[in-house]
Amino acid sequence: MQNSKKNPFLTNKSCQESILFFILSIGLFIYSLTKHYGVVKLEWKMSPYLFPALISIFLFFLSILLFSDGLRQIKEGISVENDVKVSWKKLISAVIACMVYIIIMPIITFIPSTILFIGYMLYLLGERRKLFIIFLSILVSVIIYFLFSVLLNVMLP
Amino acid sequence: MSEFINVFSYFLDFRYVFYVLIGAVAGLFVGAIPGLSVTMATALLVSITYLWSTTDAMATIMGVYVVGVFSGAISSILINIPGAPSSVVTALDGYPLARQGEAYKALKYATVYSFVGSMFGLIVLWVIARPITSLALKFTPMDYFLLAFFGLTTVGSLTTNNFSKGLISAMIGLFVSTIGIDSVMGTPRLTFGIYDLQAGINTVPALIGLFGLSEVLVNISDGNLEAEVSKLTKTVVKMKDILKHLIYSLYYSIIGTFVGALPGAGGPVASFLAYNTAKKIIKNPSKPFGDGAVEGIVASESSNNACIGGALIPMLTLAVPGDAVTAIILSVFYVHGLRPGPMFLKQSPEMFQAIIAAGLIACVFLLLLGLLIAPKIGKIITVPKRILLPIVTVLCVVGSFAGNNRMFDVILMFVFGIVGYFMRKRGYSVAPMTLAIVLGGMMDSNFRRAISLASSESNFISALFGRPITIVLIMLIIVTLFSNIPAVRNIISKDKNNTLN
Numbered sequence: 001m002q003n004s005k006k007n008p009f010l011t012n013k014s015c016q017e018s019i020l021f022f023i024l025s026i027g028l029f030i031y032s033l034t035k036h037y038g039v040v041k042l043e044w045k046m047s048p049y050l051f052p053a054l055i056s057i058f059l060f061f062l063s064i065l066l067f068s069d070g071l072r073q074i075k076e077g078i079s080v081e082n083d084v085k086v087s088w089k090k091l092i093s094a095v096i097a098c099m100v101y102i103i104i105m106p107i108i109t110f111i112p113s114t115i116l117f118i119g120y121m122l123y124l125l126g127e128r129r130k131l132f133i134i135f136l137s138i139l140v141s142v143i144i145y146f147l148f149s150v151l152l153n154v155m156l157p
Numbered sequence: 158m159s160e161f162i163n164v165f166s167y168f169l170d171f172r173y174v175f176y177v178l179i180g181a182v183a184g185l186f187v188g189a190i191p192g193l194s195v196t197m198a199t200a201l202l203v204s205i206t207y208l209w210s211t212t213d214a215m216a217t218i219m220g221v222y223v224v225g226v227f228s229g230a231i232s233s234i235l236i237n238i239p240g241a242p243s244s245v246v247t248a249l250d251g252y253p254l255a256r257q258g259e260a261y262k263a264l265k266y267a268t269v270y271s272f273v274g275s276m277f278g279l280i281v282l283w284v285i286a287r288p289i290t291s292l293a294l295k296f297t298p299m300d301y302f303l304l305a306f307f308g309l310t311t312v313g314s315l316t317t318n319n320f321s322k323g324l325i326s327a328m329i330g331l332f333v334s335t336i337g338i339d340s341v342m343g344t345p346r347l348t349f350g351i352y353d354l355q356a357g358i359n360t361v362p363a364l365i366g367l368f369g370l371s372e373v374l375v376n377i378s379d380g381n382l383e384a385e386v387s388k389l390t391k392t393v394v395k396m397k398d399i400l401k402h403l404i405y406s407l408y409y410s411i412i413g414t415f416v417g418a419l420p421g422a423g424g425p426v427a428s429f430l431a432y433n434t435a436k437k438i439i440k441n442p443s444k445p446f447g448d449g450a451v452e453g454i455v456a457s458e459s460s461n462n463a464c465i466g467g468a469l470i471p472m473l474t475l476a477v478p479g480d481a482v483t484a485i486i487l488s489v490f491y492v493h494g495l496r497p498g499p500m501f502l503k504q505s506p507e508m509f510q511a512i513i514a515a516g517l518i519a520c521v522f523l524l525l526l527g528l529l530i531a532p533k534i535g536k537i538i539t540v541p542k543r544i545l546l547p548i549v550t551v552l553c554v555v556g557s558f559a560g561n562n563r564m565f566d567v568i569l570m571f572v573f574g575i576v577g578y579f580m581r582k583r584g585y586s587v588a589p590m591t592l593a594i595v596l597g598g599m600m601d602s603n604f605r606r607a608i609s610l611a612s613s614e615s616n617f618i619s620a621l622f623g624r625p626i627t628i629v630l631i632m633l634i635i636v637t638l639f640s641n642i643p644a645v646r647n648i649i650s651k652d653k654n655n656t657l658n
Contacts, residue, residue: 048344087378
């Protein structure tokens with residue numbers, strides 16, 4: 001009931017996205033102009049900011065096109081909802097786990113951090129056999145280390 | 158004749174054949190396992206093969222590419238989940254056939270006609286690369302810019318239902334490509350004072366993030382972590398019966414090669430077009446289309462594999478990739494100091510021959526692996542994603558770090574993974590962005606070069622747009638842009654309906 005009272009422009013995804021791209025295009029255009037006239041002081045044809053300025057103009061028109069698409073959806077009563085339900089809890093946990101993995105890897109080195117990461121991710125995604133989690137996370141970390149670092153001479157953190 | 162001998166001499170080089178085999182086996186599993194894509198595998202391979210010789214790297218990547226595109230059909234047939242986007246159409250008839258207890262027959266048809274399609278595309282590449290190169294030599298900087306722009310508009314229109322979303326994805330890619338030191342004037346731009354951004358956005362971590370990590374995140378958020386396999390019993394399928402469709406398959410291969418050669422279009426588009434053509438030209442299919450017609454599998458697999466050779470044509474002769482995988486292969490070339498384009502065949506004929514040879518060897522492996530191993534990997538392709546996804550994430554981290562040995566690239570991969578996730582969830586294809594990231598630098602420098610050259614001429618406009626190739630390219634872009642405007646689209650579809658009525 002509450003949803004129906006909300007402004008349709010704010011709930012329509014195309015309208016939301018068009019506003020984001022509109023702001024991005026304006027920001028990029030102002031940045032290009034400021035840098036061109038303030039820092040580079042070259043003719044436009046040689047300016048490094050010519051191409052970003054053109055991109056911003058093109059993006060500006062596309063954002064308007066997207067907004068008009070959103071308006072059409074609102075007018076025709078089309079709802080563009082995604083059927084698949086997002087498991088936000090799992091997703092956010094996985095993203096945080098990735099961040100922590102990237103941060104701790106240079107500190108505690110590759111193998112220990114990878115064991116912890118794989119172990120946690122297996123548990124997060126529904127694996128409940130503890131011995132299996134321990135065994136697999138150690139095995140995969142060692143195999144990847146051996147494969148990349150020893151066999152392929154790829155440097156690891 | 159000497160080129161012919163050179164290409165086939167690679168067949169006797171066991172080391173080379175072995176590298177193709179490694180790629181082919183990897184491609185078989187990567188393509189077949191839903192959640193892993195050929196594009197993701199190629200992006201990861203780029204980082205692994207940094208230290209390899211170019212020919213070895215190319216052999217492995219061609220193995221992954223050729224066999225990976227085919228093996229998407231395995232999961233389409235056995236579990237109704239396409240392993241690759243280009244195998245979506247194969248599932249329409251492959252899975253119903255498998256449900257009727259004829260999975261083995263479906264796999265055999267898919268294998269044979271993937272082989273036919275791949276061979277056809279590669280032979281076309283071999284034959285017409287030189288004529289196209291001589292045409293490409295006449296291209297001016299403006300033509301290169303317009304050709305790349307045309308590629309972005311076509312990929313924008315073909316990969317999403319919403320044209321503006323496709324183009325927005327391409328614009329974001331172009332924006333990303335402009336970050337770093339400007340190649341013409343040498344001044345930093347859009348770096349916002351971040352020192353590590355001065356070298357620009359490295360394409361490898363960006364691609365790994367967009368295709369690898371984002372796919373992992375989509376799988377986690379959608380929660381689709383299990384799959385059910387069709388039962389596979391070995392049945393006798395006569396080769397004589399399979400080969401009855403050869404002539405039609407060559408027709409679908411022509412469609413596939415042509416669509417593959419269009420910058421930006423690729424396997425999914427080709428297989429849909431070929432499938433629709435099959436529905437029109439085959440009046441009496443073995444079973445109705447959609448209920449297990451082998452003719453549908455023939456159309457889809459011939460065309461999507463023929464795209465491989467087609468996609469390599471613009472990549473090698475014009476340095477404009479035909480699809481996301483060739484965009485990544487292009488970055489392999491750059492990593493190894495090679496410059497694809499009109500001079501490539503003259504300057505590096507041995508590399509061209511090595512690519513053709515690797516493709517042809519991979520076709521042989523496709524046939525062998527498809528007939529012998531594919532029917533047996535049903536169990537492996539259903540490795541639960543709860544096991545697969547953490548491993549893929551670690552590979553994404555390793556792959557993005559390996560190129561330059563810096564954690565900043567891992568952070569970039571992570572950021573692009575998040576961006577890619579939201580793009581996918583909101584209906585923005587990441588393919589236009591990928592292509593734009595790879596092509597952006599070339600477009601920028603060629604555009605400015607074209608403007609500079611034209612400004613010294615007496616008539617600026619005619620110097621810029623007056624040449625026949627330029628006019629053709631502009632017309633193509635205008636037609637693509639206008640035909641995708643919603644109002645124009647509505648008029649076209651109304652006209653079609655009126656004609657039908």
